[in-house]
Amino acid sequence: MSMISHLFSIRATTCLTRNILRPTPIRLLSSASPSANKATNANDHILPKELPSSEKRKAKFNISWKTVSVTFIGAASLIAFIYFLDQRKMQKRKVLQRAAVGKMAIGGPFSLITHERKPVTDKDFRGQWLLIYFGFTHCPDICPEELEKLSEITDLLRRDKSTQKNPFQPVFVSVDPERDTPELVSTYIKDYSPHFIGLTGTREQVAEMCKHYRVYFSQGPKVGDDYIVDHAIIMYLINPNGEFVDYYGRNKNAKEVAYAIEQHMNTFKESNK
């Protein structure tokens, strides 16, 4: 937008000045060479300093409806064109940004068990869009908030029938394998959405997946048997080819995330026709 205002000021200055204060040819010549006037004052019959009085009366401001409307139409069409170019540039930049994030080496194979005690790997999720949230069931406030958000995102995306070819699958992965048995995870996620899949496993399996996804997690100080797990609060988007595409933090609400995911889905559909 700064480009537009800059150009507008240039255009306005030149255009309006030219149209409104239209100088006569004699005036132009005399203003272009002031030093010549002073030097050749005696032989100055060709380039008079001042306009003869008859010319002075004619040199009035050339404002009429015609010139003003032409100026405005010209300026408006130029601004509209520049705005159009600006928008195109911004869109291209957005696509590049997304592509850049996708090139980060995030994601990879995982092997865990679902909340229904079914062993799964990343390959079982090919053909689906995954939104993965890492958390734990004994989480005081953040995981419940984020899982509510995930549930809202799921509802928003499932409303669109066109996503059925590559369905959207929300996934909760526990970073507290010591406590979070499949049964516990099952009870926990049912409170948020019937569509969630919960994953857990051995410490090694969870650590392996977290390594690939660059997810930080660390068991906090114990109070009796209880402890809180400190962990990264990010949702990871994986496309139907199993590739990491994007991530979303706490700063984005459900609608914003759902919209962003829809954009990725559309891009994917376009490139896989």
Add this chain to the structure above:
Amino acid sequence: MSVIDKKYREKCWLTRDDYWKCLDKNKEEKEKCLQLRQLFESSCPATWVTHFDQKREYDIFKRQLALGEVETDKLKSIKGPSKS
């Protein structure tokens, strides 16, 4: 009933919010909110109580920082000995 239960979690958060509302009214004077504090402590696991206490301290500090109300000695420990 444990934290896995949604009802348990919601009760814990409610007692926490009541306690915090009392602190808001009484300018953080914990002596005036002892009853609510007891209710809060009995409704939530100990680790959660500690977590929420730390969260409250942090939120208050962030608000004070934004409003420029942080005491000078606290600020000095952040900014370092740049002022004389």
